[in-house]
Amino acid sequence: MHVHYVWDGSADPVASLRAQSRAETVVEAVQNARRQLRAGVTTVRDVGSTDDVAITVGAAIREGQIPGPRTFASGRTIIITGGHDPFWGIESDGVDAVRSAVRTLRSRGADLIKVSATGGVYGQAVGEDPGASELSFEELDAVVDEAHRFDLQVAAHAVGTEGIRNAVEAGVDTVEHGNLMDDETLSLLIEKDVAYDPTVFIYRDIARSDSIPGYAAENARSVYERHAEVFARAVENDARIVAGSDAGSPNLPHPGLHRARVHGRVRTGSRGRTRGHDVQRGRPAGPPRPRRRRGGDAGGRRRLLAGPTRRYRCGRLAVARRERRRGVPFAARMLSRMTRGKPSARFGRGRFSLLVSFAREVRSPRIERGASRSTVGCSTRLS
Numbered sequence: 001m002h003v004h005y006v007w008d009g010s011a012d013p014v015a016s017l018r019a020q021s022r023a024e025t026v027v028e029a030v031q032n033a034r035r036q037l038r039a040g041v042t043t044v045r046d047v048g049s050t051d052d053v054a055i056t057v058g059a060a061i062r063e064g065q066i067p068g069p070r071t072f073a074s075g076r077t078i079i080i081t082g083g084h085d086p087f088w089g090i091e092s093d094g095v096d097a098v099r100s101a102v103r104t105l106r107s108r109g110a111d112l113i114k115v116s117a118t119g120g121v122y123g124q125a126v127g128e129d130p131g132a133s134e135l136s137f138e139e140l141d142a143v144v145d146e147a148h149r150f151d152l153q154v155a156a157h158a159v160g161t162e163g164i165r166n167a168v169e170a171g172v173d174t175v176e177h178g179n180l181m182d183d184e185t186l187s188l189l190i191e192k193d194v195a196y197d198p199t200v201f202i203y204r205d206i207a208r209s210d211s212i213p214g215y216a217a218e219n220a221r222s223v224y225e226r227h228a229e230v231f232a233r234a235v236e237n238d239a240r241i242v243a244g245s246d247a248g249s250p251n252l253p254h255p256g257l258h259r260a261r262v263h264g265r266v267r268t269g270s271r272g273r274t275r276g277h278d279v280q281r282g283r284p285a286g287p288p289r290p291r292r293r294r295g296g297d298a299g300g301r302r303r304l305l306a307g308p309t310r311r312y313r314c315g316r317l318a319v320a321r322r323e324r325r326r327g328v329p330f331a332a333r334m335l336s337r338m339t340r341g342k343p344s345a346r347f348g349r350g351r352f353s354l355l356v357s358f359a360r361e362v363r364s365p366r367i368e369r370g371a372s373r374s375t376v377g378c379s380t381r382l383s
Contacts, residue, residue, distance in 0.1 A: 002176060002197050002244025003036070005029035005057055005071075006049045006088075009253025011211045014087060014123060022051060029057045032254040033068030036247070039255035045244075046073040047114045047155050047176065050088045055109045074114035074155065075105055078143060083134045084116040084157060085123045095142040098135070102146040112153045115143055115172075118163030121206060121223065122216040122250060130219050131160035131180060140170035155197075159223060161185070168194055174242070178234075179203065179227040186230070190239050197244040198231045202252055212250040 006029050007013035017025065029049070036044055046054035058071035078101045079089035090101045102113055117140060119129040135143075140156070147154045148171075155174045156167035164178055165185045174195040175181075181189070189196060206212055207220035234241060247256025 001043075001045045001174075001242045002199055002246050003032075003044045003046055003254065003256060004048050004246070004248035005032045005046050005054045005254075007248030008032075009248050009251065009256075011209075011250055012213055013248060013250060017050065017087065022053075025050060026053055026056070029053050030060075030066055030068075032248065033057055033061060033066065033071065035254040036069050037067055039257070041069050041255050041257065043070045044072070045112065045155070046071055047112075047157075048077050048085060048088050049073065049075060052076055052105075052108045052110070055111075058111065059109060072111040074112045075108055075110045077114045077116055077157070078102070078105075078135070079116045080134045082127055084118070084120040084128070087123075089116070092139075095138055098139045098143045099146045102143055102150070102152070106150050106152065110152065112155055112173075113143060113147045114155045114157065115140060115167075117156045117158040117167040117172075118160040120157065120159060121203065121219040122213070125213065125215045128215065128219065129160075130223055133160055133163040133166060135163075135166075137166040137170060140166055140172070144171045168192060176244070177203075177227075178230060179223040181230045181234075183233070186233060186237065186239065189234075190237055193240060195240045195242050196234055197242045198227070198234070199244045199246040200227060200231050202246040202249050203227050205252065206250055209251055216250065 004013075006017060006025050008016050008028055010016050020028065046058065049055070052073075052075035054071065054073035055075045057066070057068065058073040060066045061068040061071055077085055077089045078092050078098055079086065081091045081093055083089060083091070090104065092098045092101045098115075105113060115135055117133065117135050119127075119132040119134060121128070121130050144154050153173040154171075155176055156163075156172040157176045158164040158167045159177050159179045161180045161182055164175060164181045165188075167175060168185055168189050171192070172194065174197055175189060176197050177199055178189075178196055203220050203224045206216055207224040209217060243257070245256030246252060247254045
């Protein structure tokens with residue numbers, strides 16, 4: 001419920017956006033909408049796009065002109081002069097200016113209104129303070145009043161404590177991020193039934209990354225720990241939480257939810273005594289499951305799983321040590337039998353034939369828990 005179609009999810013999507021022409025940005029947005037749908041996402045909110053591109057893309061999807069999930073788009077964001085995300089902002093100072101901005105967005109076909117109540121972590125190297133309050137309470141109140149008059153919801157980007165409180169008191173419909181929310185404001189958010197879209201993953205990822213702009217990593221580190229605590233308290237106190245990935249942000253390409261997995265008790269929207277579910281897979285949430293080792297079992301049996309792509313590489317196939325004949329590991333003997341001693345062999349006919357290539361044996365004396373194992377390199381190609 002929080003994406004940006006015009007961002008490409010690279011290490012610095014703002015730089016990528018500025019390097020694109022408007023036509024290239026539209027193509028990027030259409031491709032990202034298709035990626036969301038192919039990943040199984042059926043509804044998104046796009047809360048920030050240059051030139052209101054996401055509004056146009058959302059309308060095209062509704063009319064059946066292009067494939068994509070049901071899209072609710074805010075278009076440009078209402079910000080103060082020089083405020084957060086100026087590249088897609090409508091700079092508006094004062095009550096009259098923000099009311100005019102709401103009317104402008106409504107005339108462009110916006111499905112909701114997005115405001116920046118505070119600064120942010122990423123967007124501009126100079127003047128970006130995540131804790132600073134930007135739009136005043138009076139301006140936020142005017143935005144909410146004008147938007148609700150036209151039956152439009154208001155989503156507030158809010159990181160700093162004061163800005164979050166101003167947004168909740170003004171009556172916004174959703175709080176985006178809410179990193180530094182205090183307990184009093186959280187109680188008010190729950191009392192007013194304001195939905196909370198935490199987007200926790202992206203802040204953790206930015207804080208830990210060394211490939212994104214340095215100012216963004218520093219800003220993220222200043223708010224992430226508190227952010228995780230706020231999210232835990234929100235879940236514990238039964239706040240209304242929606243699943244938002246912030247897809248398109250630094251190092252988070254679309255669809256985004258494939259990485260932004262929330263481990264914990266999470267409800268997505270409605271109230272009720274429902275057990276939390278993993279927002280990606282729809283199964284009961286809990287601690288991350290340990291990965292299965294790519295080694296064999298005691299009998300040395302392994303299954304070679306083919307992926308959905310036409311060409312793939314299995315890499316190094318680890319096989320547990322077992323009784324060997326003439327010092328040759330079981331997997332090597334198995335592949336040798338499949339290829340009848342040749343470097344490669346083809347199985348089946350036509351377009352669904354499988355080519356198995358025997359690569360080489362690689363000895364690895366120490367792998368997990370000190371067990372001695374052997375690895376065999378192999379590759380397959382579906383022609």
